[in-house]
Amino acid sequence: MLPFKSLVQIDKASTTPVFVQLSNQLGQLIRAGTLAPGQRLPGTRQLADWLQLNRQTIVAAYEEGMAQGWLESRSGSGTYVATHFTDLKPLPLLPNQPVAVADSSLDRPGYSFETNLLLVRPLLTYSAGLHLDDGFPDIRLAPMEELGRAYRSYFRWGNPQQHFGYADTKGHPLLREQLSNYLNETRGLRTKPDNILITRGSIMGLHLTCQTLLQAGDVVVTGETTWFGATINIRKTGGAIQTVPVDQHGMDVDALADLCQKQQSVARPIRMVFVTPHHHYPTTVTLRADRRVRLLQLAEQYGFAILEDDYDYDFHYLSRPILPLASADQRGMVVYVGSLTKSVAPAFRIGYVVAPTALIDALAQLRRIIDRQGDPMLEFAIGQLFKTGDLKRHFRKSLRAYHTRRDHFCDLLSTELKDVVQFTKPDGGMAVWTTFDSSIDMDALALRASRQGLSMASGTFHNPPGQQLNGTRLGFASSTDDELEQSVAVLKKVLE
């Protein structure tokens, strides 16, 4: 008989039941050819004795093996390795992969596999202590009570099969209707619910649009620099990115016009332009009115789509925000992407795409093979808060708070750090694009700040290849006036 005691290794501390461990290892011995098809196994009492296990465990393991088809029982004569393994060639074991190392399968893949370096990007997230983040909302202001109540009302509803089954991929009808009205009222759009796809954050809107409109090799134009969430999505489709400069009035549309002509002449016309006219990321500048008009004209002339990312429209501190490009679009050139994650809380992943119905349908078709649908509870809850007016009240409340914080933070930067930083007070948004004196090493600065309890990004990932912007986004919205003062004090200290 085989030396089962040394062949089988049981780990009693494992969460895998002992009988499963034993059954698996018997299966492995069969596969390895150590146990041959038709071979008789020791009796349960015998094996229990050898392995120092309870006999019931052996019985369960044998039963498991039979259920799995590894083993078979012959009445009155015991347990055997199944005979339909007869035509299996035992697999030769590689010397460095002993069968008993039970966890190796989850250590490294057995198939060839390479990490896609394209997808690596900085992780920007909330920090528990002091922070000048990428421009995140203050979730402490969010209408949690009201949201909780809306969730509860969803759970209380009558027919679970209807409310917790499959939902419309395009989003909950209440939210699409409410959002359509809200966008028309605040942004001068002329959308109907059918022009709206509810997504999980604006990133999903960018992802679906890029995957639907772009083919490998398509030329896409972005500003230099721009949001990495967009550039990675464009590159993932195989899109070839060309950049044009961004100055204090936004994307340089004359440079774009030249590029349009150049690309036309080499028969590789521009397929799409990605732009954030409202508050360009990372520098927060606004696209000037004449450039907007020219951009739309170019789109019509050259037939490219404009992917307009308007992620923080709701937070603008001038008397009235500039309306989006989509509002002036007469010929269906603009795919308009927005988000509520910056307006409520990132965990409530609600974004949207506004576009002609044909495109909305195509985006939804694609989405069905990704995650099929959003979260109907969440979509309902947000729709409900639009309906009750709670959400608009929340927007007004946070707008006031962020306005004050922006002013306070910019005053602090001007008074406390005036010798080392440069910035333009942003018209809107939640962060100040701040450039530091060129003598300052940004990575070292962020590290020193972090040691003093202040979390901030070094901003070096914003640098275009070969350039040193020495700038970073300093988010003011998620900190109170008092917290902003403490943060600037730390920054001042580590800059000395």
Next chain:
Amino acid sequence: MLPFKSLVQIDKASTTPVFVQLSNQLGQLIRAGTLAPGQRLPGTRQLADWLQLNRQTIVAAYEEGMAQGWLESRSGSGTYVATHFTDLKPLPLLPNQPVAVADSSLDRPGYSFETNLLLVRPLLTYSAGLHLDDGFPDIRLAPMEELGRAYRSYFRWGNPQQHFGYADTKGHPLLREQLSNYLNETRGLRTKPDNILITRGSIMGLHLTCQTLLQAGDVVVTGETTWFGATINIRKTGGAIQTVPVDQHGMDVDALADLCQKQQSVARPIRMVFVTPHHHYPTTVTLRADRRVRLLQLAEQYGFAILEDDYDYDFHYLSRPILPLASADQRGMVVYVGSLTKSVAPAFRIGYVVAPTALIDALAQLRRIIDRQGDPMLEFAIGQLFKTGDLKRHFRKSLRAYHTRRDHFCDLLSTELKDVVQFTKPDGGMAVWTTFDSSIDMDALALRASRQGLSMASGTFHNPPGQQLNGTRLGFASSTDDELEQSVAVLKKVLE
């Protein structure tokens, strides 16, 4: 002065405020060259009179135009078209696109755009009346009380910035830990939380895996026929699908071995095999033990990944379910994908991938450009119900219910429809693969049933090209015994 009354069209029934409509249309007239840069606009009182609008509306529209940069005010002398439009070439209007048709932009895209027919697939969803669906759970059994309570406890937590900010793309730590234990206990896996990515349904696991492991042109093998959610995802990556037959013991692994050799000989080795060993979709057959062993051996020998979709493991009616391939995998060949949407409710979109950490990291990187993260409230709630044991109690309760329903439904099929249908009682899952007499037109049958209040799929989308299976999945789990009797009675009636 221009005939503003005929140039401007105001729709008072629209949800877009009148002043926004007016301001937009003035902008359009500027773009069209009808209003020239530097041109003086009528006074507010004058225009109000012409357009029969309130003067305050005109004032607001002009202010809007100024905020947008279209218009400028010269003190004491009125409102003018902005002069920085001087160098804009007015865009010639196409005859069939008059500027005043304000809604055309959302009618059709202005860029070239084609629907991807590959993405079109049948929409399978719950029906309010009688139904024999694709194999959906009975949500009336789901632990709604307990889930609602878990959601409430999440909302009550202290620090909103921490709990409603950005979350781990891989999923809530509580759920990953609980799920890891559960999979080890029930499926004989040896996973740790780091080997798990929480997804939104198993489809997202398939999507991320295909997008990460496959390149255009890679050869992927599936059974014929198989789940369209998988084949569409494979094709979307540009993968070239080869099929092997599926019989009553699952995928024909001998045919796969031949194919491996053939592909090797033409230097286009198989990159991945998609398989559902537990209950093959659509036919519900189980992959026989010796074929499992052989499949793993082939994977090791030829270096292909096995994408194992185990979407309904929790519902098996024999004494013990067959353990997944992943449980016997010794060399990291298997990417294991599962789901809780079939075990709780489809709206609670929780699926998972189990794989070596390197792959999990890569899948999460990709996911960050799709939707960044799942829903932390939902992930916590499901984790909590694992922890309290409520979920396992629910699984046991539904298993008992579905077991009874399967038996009852199969009895009904045997007694009531024995002359026209053929089926094998499935070992598990939530549907019976039922083939109908070849004289029956399945599309006509489904239509007749639907007119009698019974919703069922015709199953024609399961047909491989050129074949007529004349079969469909009849789901029994979401109907009570009484509802099943009514459904079979309708089916019998329309078959007469």
